[in-house]
Amino acid sequence: MEIKVVKKVLSVNDAIAEEIRRQLREKKVFMINLMSSPGAGKTLLLEKTISVLKKDFKLGVIVGDICTTRDSERLVRTGVPVVQLNTEPFGGDCHLAANLIQGALAELKLDKLNFVVIENVGNLVCPAEFDVGEDKKVVVLSLPEGDDKPLKYPLMFRVADAAIVNKIDLAPHLEVDQEKFVRHIRQINPEIPVFKTSAKTGAGLKPWLNWLTRQAKTKIQG
Amino acid sequence: MEIKVVKKVLSVNDAIAEEIRRQLREKKVFMINLMSSPGAGKTLLLEKTISVLKKDFKLGVIVGDICTTRDSERLVRTGVPVVQLNTEPFGGDCHLAANLIQGALAELKLDKLNFVVIENVGNLVCPAEFDVGEDKKVVVLSLPEGDDKPLKYPLMFRVADAAIVNKIDLAPHLEVDQEKFVRHIRQINPEIPVFKTSAKTGAGLKPWLNWLTRQAKTKIQG
Numbered sequence: 001m002e003i004k005v006v007k008k009v010l011s012v013n014d015a016i017a018e019e020i021r022r023q024l025r026e027k028k029v030f031m032i033n034l035m036s037s038p039g040a041g042k043t044l045l046l047e048k049t050i051s052v053l054k055k056d057f058k059l060g061v062i063v064g065d066i067c068t069t070r071d072s073e074r075l076v077r078t079g080v081p082v083v084q085l086n087t088e089p090f091g092g093d094c095h096l097a098a099n100l101i102q103g104a105l106a107e108l109k110l111d112k113l114n115f116v117v118i119e120n121v122g123n124l125v126c127p128a129e130f131d132v133g134e135d136k137k138v139v140v141l142s143l144p145e146g147d148d149k150p151l152k153y154p155l156m157f158r159v160a161d162a163a164i165v166n167k168i169d170l171a172p173h174l175e176v177d178q179e180k181f182v183r184h185i186r187q188i189n190p191e192i193p194v195f196k197t198s199a200k201t202g203a204g205l206k207p208w209l210n211w212l213t214r215q216a217k218t219k220i221q222g
Numbered sequence: 223m224e225i226k227v228v229k230k231v232l233s234v235n236d237a238i239a240e241e242i243r244r245q246l247r248e249k250k251v252f253m254i255n256l257m258s259s260p261g262a263g264k265t266l267l268l269e270k271t272i273s274v275l276k277k278d279f280k281l282g283v284i285v286g287d288i289c290t291t292r293d294s295e296r297l298v299r300t301g302v303p304v305v306q307l308n309t310e311p312f313g314g315d316c317h318l319a320a321n322l323i324q325g326a327l328a329e330l331k332l333d334k335l336n337f338v339v340i341e342n343v344g345n346l347v348c349p350a351e352f353d354v355g356e357d358k359k360v361v362v363l364s365l366p367e368g369d370d371k372p373l374k375y376p377l378m379f380r381v382a383d384a385a386i387v388n389k390i391d392l393a394p395h396l397e398v399d400q401e402k403f404v405r406h407i408r409q410i411n412p413e414i415p416v417f418k419t420s421a422k423t424g425a426g427l428k429p430w431l432n433w434l435t436r437q438a439k440t441k442i443q444g
Contacts, residue, residue, distance in 0.1 A: 037260045038346045038375060039367025066347065068373050092377055094316065094347035122374070124260045125288065125316035125345055144366040144389065145261025151290050152344070153260060155314055167366065173395045 013130055016098035020105065020133025024116075030057075030216040031116040033132055035156065036140035037149075038122030041166040043071045045140060045199040046119055050078040052209055057115035057216060060108040064096040064121045071119060083107045087121060095126040098133060114220050124149065128156040136215055142167040143174055147181040150188050157188040162195065164208060169198040235352055238320035242327065242355025246338075252279075252438040253338040255354055257378065258362035259371075260344030263388040265293045267362060267421040268341055272300040274431055279337035279438060282330040286318040286343045293341060305329050309343060317348040320355060336442050346371065350378040358437055364389040365396055369403040372410050379410040384417065386430060391420040 024031055036042050050059060059080040063072040064087065072084035083104040087093035101118065108116065118134065120127045128137075139160040141149055144167060150157045157163065163185050171178065182194050193211060197204035246253055258264050272281060281302040285294040286309065294306035305326040309315035323340065330338065340356065342349040350359075361382040363371055366389060372379045379385065385407050393400065404416050415433060419426040 037344075037367075038371050039259060039364075065374055067376060068370070070370050070374065092347070092351075094345070121347070122259070123316070123345060123347055125314065125343070126348065129314075142261075142366065144364065144392070145259075148290070148292050149260050152287055152292065154289060170366070170392065170395055173392055 010129070013098045016102055017131040017133040020098060020102055023105070023110070024133065024135070027110050028220050029110055029114050029116060030219040031118065031134045032136045032138055032212070032215075033118045033120060033127075033134035034138050034140060035120045035124075035127045035160075036122060037124045037142075037145060040122070040140045040142040040145065041199050042119050042122070042140050043074055045164065045166060045197065046117060047074060047078060048199050048202065048205060049209065049212070050075070050080055050117070052205075053115065053213065054078065054080055056213065057220075058113045060113045060116045062096075062101060062104040062108070062116065062118045064100070064119060066092050066094070066121060075119075081108055081113075094121055094123045095130050096120050096132060097130050101132040115216055124153045124156050128153075128159050135219055136161040138162045138164065140164045140166055141181070143170050143176050143178070143181070147176055147184055150181075150184040154188045157185055157192070160189065160192060162193045162208075162211065163189075165194060165196045166199055168196050168203060169201050232351070235320045238324055239353040239355040242320060242324055245327075245332070246355065246357070249332050250442050251332055251336050251338060252441040253340065253356045254358045254360055254434070254437075255340045255342060255349075255356035256360050256362060257342040257346075257349045257382075258344060259346045259364075259367060262344070262362045262364040262367065263421050264341050264344070264362050265296055267386065267388060267419065268339060269296060269300060270421050270424065270427060271431065271434070272297070272302055272339070274427075275337065275435070276300065276302055278435065279442075280335045282335045282338045284318075284323060284326040284330070284338065284340045286322070286341060288314050288316075288343060297341075303330055303335075316343055316345045317352050318342050318354060319352050323354040337438055346375045346378050350375075350381050357441055358383040360384045360386065362386045362388055363403070365392050365398050365400070365403070369398055369406055372403075372406040376410045379407055379414070382411065382414060384415045384430075384433065385411075387416060387418045388421055390418050390425060391423050
């Protein structure tokens with residue numbers, strides 16, 4: 001019985017996600033959904049990403065957290081509009097569902113934007129199950145989490161369109177094999193582009209920014 | 223309607239958890255439930271913890287993962303019985319529920335044990351919501367995750383009986399304030415014992431092992 005209800009919730013979610021997708025297509029707005037474990041460095045990566053992309057795009061940001069507005073306080077400093085979604089009133093939900101994104105998009109005023117970034121709740125499991133109408137899903141891992149994570153949390157890597165291995169500046173202090181990390185990601189998703197970055201030092205950001213820019217322009221101009 | 227069903231699932235779970243608790247009390251078996259984000263270092267911490275505690279206790283281990291048997295393969299090398307629970311057949315569940323623990327305890331043969339360790343699925347959100355009949359819940363954080371995590375995932379820290387801040391060997395390479403980390407944990411749970419450890423170097427393990435031994439002996443001998 002539980003399973004039936006879960007399926008029903010997911011099919012309601014998918015219908016809203018499709019409606020979002022239709023709306024974004026009509027308005028030529030590109031949207032990415034950034035997901036990771038807690039503490040993989042999503043927010044700093046976004047701060048750096050937004051400060052570059054805002055020269056070329058009209059950006060808006062949706063930040064998901066169970067509670068607190070810490071991440072959105074950091075992101076508003078980039079000067080782009082930010083909507084914070086706290087899932088705590090909804091039972092401390094561990095993911096963003098499509099209905100929350102729909103509400104946030106209405107607040108962001110889509111007519112003035114062409115690029116929306118979602119920073120999902122820190123969780124390597126549940127957000128992977130919820131389509132929110134995005135164009136691309138991106139998973140961020142950090143080197144200290146260990147190279148076995150893609151094999152242990154495969155759904156996230158199966159659904160992702162790109163993977164970022166962050167905090168590579170810590171490599172000299174860890175016994176983590178970067179090549180094994182990438183190999184394990186590709187074992188789950190053979191074609192996925194993988195970017196190795198340090199949001200802290202800026203290393204490796206360029207290929208990621210180029211990829212993202214290309215994806216967005218294809219949608220917006222296409 | 224969704225909420226009602228979730229409540230029903232939780233109340234079924236709680237009834238099984240109470241049954242487990244009764245059984246453990248009767249057999250004088252102590253059980254801890256170790257929870258963390260993916261990659262916080264639970265498995266290495268357990269390898270070190272078990273290799274010391276097995277001198278004083280008859281241990282059994284239950285390892286939860288969505289898939290793979292990587293962690294249990296590491297833990298069987300400690301020489302104690304290990305049961306691996308994979309939640310993938312149940313929809314890739316992001317937590318261990320009481321019914322799974324009940325099945326695993328039956329396989330472990332409780333009559334031969336007095337101390338059970340559960341390594342939960344790597345997730346800082348959902349496992350906190352599921353009582354599995356344990357005596358103590360322990361949350362493991364790692365320094366690279368950042369000091370804001372207790373404030374962003376408060377339920378986990380509210381329900382925990384002890385907190386471990388792991389990977390302190392990385393402190394010289396991170397801009398993380400350890401005192402702030404502890405302060406944020408205590409902001410959510412003022413009385414909680416906090417242990418700062420490096421499972422890798424062995425630093426700080428002693429106070430954790432002493433605390434754990436004390437809790438277990440109180441139950442087993444009490």
